[in-house]
Structures are given as C-alpha cells and as structure tokens.
Amino acid sequence: MTDSAFAWRQGRLALSATLSSSARSLTFDVPGWPGSQPGQHIDIRLTAPDGYQAVRSYSLANSGAGERLELGVERLPDGEVSPFLVDELEIGDEVELRGPLGRWFVWQPEETRPVQLIGGGSGVVPLLAMMRAHADARTPVPMRLLYSLRSPENALYQEELRSLSDTAATTWHYTRVAPEGWAGEPARLTADVIRAETLAPESDPITYICGPTGFVESVAHELTRLGHHPDGIRTERFGGA
Amino acid sequence: MTHLDGNVLAGVTSSLFAFDLPTATGQCDACGDVASLAEAMVYGAPLGFVVRCRNCSGILVLLVERPGGVRLNMRGLRWLMPSATDSHPPAATPEAARFS
Numbered sequence: 586m587t588d589s590a591f592a593w594r595q596g597r598l599a600l601s602a603t604l605s606s607s608a609r610s611l612t613f614d615v616p617g618w619p620g621s622q623p624g625q626h627i628d629i630r631l632t633a634p635d636g637y638q639a640v641r642s643y644s645l646a647n648s649g650a651g652e653r654l655e656l657g658v659e660r661l662p663d664g665e666v667s668p669f670l671v672d673e674l675e676i677g678d679e680v681e682l683r684g685p686l687g688r689w690f691v692w693q694p695e696e697t698r699p700v701q702l703i704g705g706g707s708g709v710v711p712l713l714a715m716m717r718a719h720a721d722a723r724t725p726v727p728m729r730l731l732y733s734l735r736s737p738e739n740a741l742y743q744e745e746l747r748s749l750s751d752t753a754a755t756t757w758h759y760t761r762v763a764p765e766g767w768a769g770e771p772a773r774l775t776a777d778v779i780r781a782e783t784l785a786p787e788s789d790p791i792t793y794i795c796g797p798t799g800f801v802e803s804v805a806h807e808l809t810r811l812g813h814h815p816d817g818i819r820t821e822r823f824g825g826a
Numbered sequence: 827m828t829h830l831d832g833n834v835l836a837g838v839t840s841s842l843f844a845f846d847l848p849t850a851t852g853q854c855d856a857c858g859d860v861a862s863l864a865e866a867m868v869y870g871a872p873l874g875f876v877v878r879c880r881n882c883s884g885i886l887v888l889l890v891e892r893p894g895g896v897r898l899n900m901r902g903l904r905w906l907m908p909s910a911t912d913s914h915p916p917a918a919t920p921e922a923a924r925f926s
Contacts, residue, residue, distance in 0.1 A: 591837070591841055626833070626836070640837070640838075683837055683840070686836035687833050687848055687849075688846040688848070688912055689832075689833060689846065689849040689862055689864040690833050797828075798830070798831075801831075820864075820865065822833075824829075
C-alpha cells in the first residue's frame with residue numbers, strides 16, 4: 586500500500602479536553618497528515634495484545650491543511666473503541682489511523698446552495714467542521730444548524746457554537762431536559778419543529794444530517810415529506826443509540 | 827446492533843478502488859433502486875460488512891476482511907458508477923506517492 590491517504594499511520598495525542606461527562610475532544614499530531622475537507626472522517630485501529638483488532642470510524646471536527654486532526658468522541662456504553670479513547674488514552678500515546686476518508690458527506694466552501702445542518706448528539710462533530718470552514722471562508726452562503734440533544738449537559742462545543750452564530754446560527758432543541766428559559770417542552774424532533782426551524786424546500790438548500798441511525802432516518806423522512814428533494818439531503822449515521 | 831451507512835465503507839474499500847465508494851452510485855439488482863452507496867444500510871460483522879439496499883433491504887455487497895486481504899462480493903449490484911465530480915484525488919495523496 587503506497588497510497589498514503591489509505592495507509593495506516595501513527596497519530597500521537599497532543600491535546601485533550603472534556604466536552605461533556607461522556608465526551609472528549611482529542612487532537613492528534615500526525616506526521617505527513619495532508620489535511621482534510623469539512624465532514625470527512627478517519628478510521629482508528631486498536632490492536633489487543635492477542636492480535637485482535639477493532640476498527641471504528643470517527644468524524645473530524647476540523648479540516649484544512651496542517652498535521653493536526655481533531656476528533657470529538659462520545660463514549661458508547663458497549664463500545665470497543667470509544668471508552669478507550671474517552672477514558673484511557675493519555676497525552677503522548679499513539680494510535681493507528683487512516684484517512685481522510687469519505688467524499689460524500691462533505692461540504693465544499695465553493696458550494697453556492699444554502700446549507701442546513703441537523704445534528705443529533707455527537708453527530709454535531711462533522712457539522713462543526715463545516716461551520717468552522719464556513720466561517721473561515723467568509724462566504725455569503727447561508728448556513729445554520731439545528732442541534733438536537735437530550736439535555737443541556739449533553740451539549741458539545743456549546744461556547745464555540747455560540748461564538749459562530751454570526752456566520753452560522755444554532756437552534757437548540759432538547760428531547761428530555763430543557764434549560765431554564767427554553768421555550769417549549771422537551772420532546773423528540775417532530776415535523777412541526779423541523780418545518781419551523783430549518784430552511785424551506787423553496788430555498789433549494791443542501792441539508793446535512795448526522796446522528797444516531799434512528800434520528801437520521803426520521804429526520805430525513807420528514808424532510809422528504811416536507812418537499813425536500815432527496816438529492817439535496819446528505820446523511821451520516823453512527824451506531825450506539 | 828443497529829446499522830450504519832455506506833460512509834463507513836470509505837476506509838475499508840480504499841485499497842480496492844481508485845474512487846470513493848460511498849460517493850459512487852449503484853443500482854440494486856433486486857428492486858432497481860438507484861442510490862449513492864453512502865445511503866445503503868451497513869451492518870458490521872466480526873469479519874466484515876453486509877451492505878443492504880435502503881429500499882428493499884436486499885444484499886448489495888458483502889465485504890469480508892481476512893488476514894492478507896479483503897474479499898468483495900458485489901452480486902447484488904446491477905451496476906456501479908463513480909461520481910463524475912469525484913475525479914480529484916483525495917487531499918491526502920501526495921503526488922509523488924501516487925506513482926510509486
């Protein structure tokens with residue numbers, strides 16, 4: 586394998602921050618890393634002493650040039666890899682990774698259609714990469730985020746999302762517990778909320794949805810019912826919920 | 827275990843194709859549905875992946891990883907077409923390495 590995009594390489598954990606009680610931001614130094622596009626992911630491979638290997642995909646929270654990549658990882662209770670990344674990996678430790686991967690769930694700053702992002706839980710991570718790239722590009726193209734989460738404590742990147750509101754505003758939606766002052770009762774994301782809080786089909790948006798499988802499928806279904814063309818909907822599912 | 831989608835195949839198929847498989851379009855041999863492979867339902871298995879049609883759940887692709895290589899069974903796909911806009915190499919490919 587000579588193609589460096591797809592070869593396994595070593596990433597050394599350089600920075601880490603707590604995102605919530607169950608999620609952690611991890612920044613790796615990866616010699617030779619050529620950068621990535623907003624929305625791409627990597628595979629991480631762990632090898633046990635007996636040779637057993639586990640590979641999982643994680644979205645990148647950053648994009649662009651440079652030899653640093655940033656992940657936002659949520660611990661899945663039955664996960665094989667995520668508990669290790671969230672709880673065990675220490676600064677200076679190395680993991681095997683390959684990427685950047687995927688060119689379908691990607692937003693290009695040259696894109697001219699308005700952008701609606703819809704994230705469930707840690708599905709916000711690749712959407713944050715798009716929002717950061719959108720801010721850096723200083724493009725007039727509208728972008729906004731509808732962020733569905735269980736409770737305020739589960740919010741990832743809350744301060745950064747608020748600081749990005751000049752270029753891409755976030756609408757917060759709570760499914761179980763809402764903060765004080767939030768208008769409305771906590772409930773799952775319904776068709777009414779989606780209609781009220783997302784770009785209308787008439788504006789011909791491109792919509793990126795990322796979250797747990799059930800969330801992604803119900804939101805995509807509602808968008809189609811609201812009249813959005815399936816070609817304008819891009820989805821990425823992750824397991825564990 | 828709940829299913830994922832075809833985005834997760836980008837890494838494992840990167841050694842098999844010169845294009846990004848999730849971005850490619852394919853037709854289900856069973857029901858005729860046409861979609862990006864990214865939209866297919868993907869079930870992880872201890873040894874690989876089962877890729878199913880989003881419309882009829884028919885098996886499109888079986889991917890088995892073994893020591894020494896990946897075995898690909900694509901009998902559930904009538905055809906497969908790389909995206910016309912996916913002609914650029916991945917950002918991660920240094921020019922020098924592509925020909926070595």
